[in-house]
Amino acid sequence: MIYTNVQGRTRHDRMGRINTIQAALMLGPAVLLLIICSIYPFFWMFRYILYDYNGFTAHFTGIQNIIRMIHDTSFLESIGHTFEYAAYKIMCIIPAALLIAVLLHSGIAGTSIFRLVYFLPTVISSSISGMIFSFIFATSNGILNGIISRQIPWLTSPDHVMMAVTVLAVWGGFGNYMLYFITGMNGISADVYEAAKIDGANTTQTFFRITLPMLSPVLKVVLMLAITSAFKDYEAIMVLSGGGPGNRSMVMFLYIYHLIFGSAYNVTQPQIGYGALLSCVSAIIVGCVTLLYLKISKKLDSVV
């Protein structure tokens, strides 16, 4: 558009200004929500790290919170449980999702129906699925013990609770990872498989020599998503076992939730300042794990 006269140019300028205002107004609501819901809470957290804050009054306590954290065995244990849970979940969910994706990708009948079923748990609220599994795992009248006709205390024995929690996590999440792998495999050219076939590769060889290496960029992203999401899970555990028995299935973010909002079982005052410190520490732990993973996966890259 070329304006040759002065009138045209002012019209153009005015139009430009209106467009700028419109663009600002269109971006405005999202930015406002970003500020309120993400940026503000993030800095709010730092404000109370060194305070004793119960929701009404705040006292500066210096490094009291930090000293308390160092001696807080429940929190230290919950860090361990978080790592334990994340390890179980990732070790089960990634191989399972990959295997299922490979099977679904082999072109058998009914693929889309299987995919529909396997993805289904991911649309159910983790709070409701936690509740459903608490019925399934119930000791005296749960359906699982009914079927195997035993009385295994899945949710009330320290030896079994992690298994129950992991089963729920895998059930609720593997459909997502399966889908990532299928999408990744769709990106592998059929010619490569053709060539492998001509060279006489069998199914196992094809998987390890073709599918897996060609899928490695996707696998890397998926593993990172799996790690970050496993470390921040707590909703389902909160409903399924409440972190119990004892603190056996207490993960970091569930422990923190109880500090900040109080728990359903013991009505104590919220300890928000201490919770803020632990939130910060937990976020740093997750960040370090993610960075470590990125470093390792890069190292592996240069080796292969």
Add this chain to the structure above:
Amino acid sequence: MDKRHEVLSSMDKARQAAIIVLLSILAVLVIFPVVYITLGSFKSRTELLVGGAKILPSVFHFENYVNAWQQANFAVYTGNSVLIACGVMVLSLLFSTMAGYVFSRTNFVGKNLIYGTFIMFMFINVGSISIRPLFELATRTHMNKSLISVILFSAGMGQATYIFLARGYVNTVPKELDEAAKIDGCSFFGTFWRIIVPILQPLIATIALLSFRQGWNEYILPLVFTMTNDKMRPLTVGVNMLKNSGDGAASWEIMFAGATIAVIPMIIVYILFSKYFMNGSTAGAVKG
């Protein structure tokens, strides 16, 4: 799947059958919890408390639903769930498509910084502490008396993914369309509304469904905001409150019915529009 590989489609029939059997067993296991809760919701209280291996109820007690709906307040919970889900959906659709369009089509100082901040906060996770300041903010502004606060904050916490999807999708729309609309006298917003929005239909469907699911399934946020107000609780919170309350052990049939009411509508929506759910879930992670 249409892209069958030559190598694999020549698999012998026996092997194919074995895989199908394996996958079918797995499918039954995956769907079992849903079937169990649905059929269990028709059992009598005694039958549920006794337990056992039977999945089918001996007699179908449809009155469980009547009781849940009338006495246990599930009519209110369901209404709240619908309200939250629809509210989050509308806000997410409006805000994220507009923001995605601006990010894709304009250039201004600080654009990358703002976009980067959106993406950064997708990865920073400090857990439930971030709900506390929002709760106090809502209390101070008296927004905690209605579900508007829950809807706003839920939309705000989920929007980054949708903006990311929207920006990516608008990037694939040829810029020539914008130019043509501009020459025809459309303003920036006019171009978006008349030209881009109609093209974005698949994206709009994806964001609508993902955000509806997000709102419907929201738990911690409404749990905190409705701690003292039973009338505002959505299904996710209402059902779980029954479980935690003192007489929870006694009302298993109500909890089963409640969980079914919370799960089945979402499953129906999912089955009708599964394509969009799956596209939306992978688009962000793998293709990006």
